[in-house]
Amino acid sequence: MNQLLSVRDLKVHFPAPNGRxxxxxxxxxxxxxxxxxxxxxxxxGSGKTTTALAVxxxxxxxxxxxxxxxxxxxxxEGEELxxxxxxxxMVFQDPFSSLNPRERVGRIIRQPMDLLGLGxxxxxxxxxxxxxxxxxxxxELKSLYPHQFSGGQRxxxxxxxxxxxxxxxxxxxxxxxxxxxxxxxxxxNLIRRLQRETGLTYLFISHDLGVVRHICDEIAVMYxxxxxxxxxxxxxxxxxxxxxxxxxxxxxxxxxxxxxxxxGGARLQGDPPSPVNLPKGCRFASRCPxxxxxxxxxxxxxxxxxxxxVVACHRA
Numbered sequence: 001m002n003q004l005l006s007v008r009d010l011k012v013h014f015p016a017p018n019g020r021x022x023x024x025x026x027x028x029x030x031x032x033x034x035x036x037x038x039x040x041x042x043x044x045g046s047g048k049t050t051t052a053l054a055v056x057x058x059x060x061x062x063x064x065x066x067x068x069x070x071x072x073x074x075x076x077e078g079e080e081l082x083x084x085x086x087x088x089x090m091v092f093q094d095p096f097s098s099l100n101p102r103e104r105v106g107r108i109i110r111q112p113m114d115l116l117g118l119g120x121x122x123x124x125x126x127x128x129x130x131x132x133x134x135x136x137x138x139x140e141l142k143s144l145y146p147h148q149f150s151g152g153q154r155x156x157x158x159x160x161x162x163x164x165x166x167x168x169x170x171x172x173x174x175x176x177x178x179x180x181x182x183x184x185x186x187x188x189n190l191i192r193r194l195q196r197e198t199g200l201t202y203l204f205i206s207h208d209l210g211v212v213r214h215i216c217d218e219i220a221v222m223y224x225x226x227x228x229x230x231x232x233x234x235x236x237x238x239x240x241x242x243x244x245x246x247x248x249x250x251x252x253x254x255x256x257x258x259x260x261x262x263x264g265g266a267r268l269q270g271d272p273p274s275p276v277n278l279p280k281g282c283r284f285a286s287r288c289p290x291x292x293x294x295x296x297x298x299x300x301x302x303x304x305x306x307x308x309x310v311v312a313c314h315r316a
C-alpha cells in the first residue's frame with residue numbers, strides 16, 4: 001500500500017486580542033496509507049477539527065505541508081485548487097446545518113458535479129440515484145427536502161454528496177456525534193462498507209474512543225494542538241502509554257469495561273491551559289498525575305516506543 005496523504009509540521013495560528021496568538025494546531029505530522037483510516041481523538045479544544053479543516057483547505061494554514069498523492073494541497077490556490085477539489089471531500093458533524101434546507105436532496109448531491117464539471121451533464125441525475133442507493137436510501141427520495149429525513153438519513157445524504165466527485169480521501173468531522181447510538185452503528189457500518197467496496201481513504205475526527213476503535217486502522221491522540229501519542233488502533237487500546245490517552249480510555253462510556261480498565265483508572269483533573277498562553281514544558285503537565293520537574297520545564301518530543309507506536313512523554 002502506498003501513502004495517499006502526508007501532513008508535515010502543520011500549524012494553524014489565529015490572531016487573538018492584544019497582539020497574542022491562538023496556537024490551535026502547533027506542529028502536527030502524520031501519514032495515511034491508501035485505503036486506510038486514521039482517527040484523530042481528543043477533547044474539545046485539542047485542535048482536531050482545525051486540523052481536518054486545514055487539510056481540506058477550509059482553515060488558513062500558517063505553516064507546514066499537506067500533500068495528497070503528490071499534489072501539494074497546502075501550496076496551491078485558485079483554479080489549481082478547484083481542479084484538485086474533487087479528490088478530497090468532507091462530511092460534517094451536523095447533518096442538518098451542512099445541507100441547504102431550500103434545496104431538494106437530488107440537487108444537493110448533484111451540485112458538486114455541476115460546480116466542478118464532472119461527467120456528462122446528461123448522466124448526472126442517474127449518478128445521483130446511484131449514490132442514494134449506494135448509501136442505503138431509495139432513489140425516489142431525491143425529490144424531498146432535508147427536513148423530511150431523520151438525522152441518520154441526512155448524514156447518509158451528506159456522505160452521498162461527498163462521494164459524488166469520486167474522491168480519494170474523505171475527511172469525517174465527528175460524523176455520528178449528533179446521532180442516537182443505534183443510528184451511529186448503522187452509519188459507521190455504512191462508512192466501513194463503502195471503504196471495503198471502493199478503497200477510499202479516511203481521516204476520521206472524533207472525541208469518542210469507542211467510535212474510532214471500530215473504524216480506524218491507526219489512532220493519533222491530540223492535546224492542545226499537538227499529537228501526544230500515535231499507534232495502530234489495537235495497540236492504543238492494548239497498551240496506552242501517554243497519561244492523557246490512559247485518561248481518555250478510562251473515561252470513554254462507549255468502551256467495554258475491560259478496555260476502560262486499561263486506562264488504569266486515570267481521571268482527567270482540571271482544565272487544559274489556554275492555547276494563547278502555553279506552558280513551556282509538557283502541555284499536559286498541569287493535569288498529569290505522574291508529572292515531575294522536567295515535565296514542567298522541557299517539551300517532550302515524540303519518540304518510538306514500539307512498532308509504529310510513538311509517544312510524547314518524558315515518563316512513558
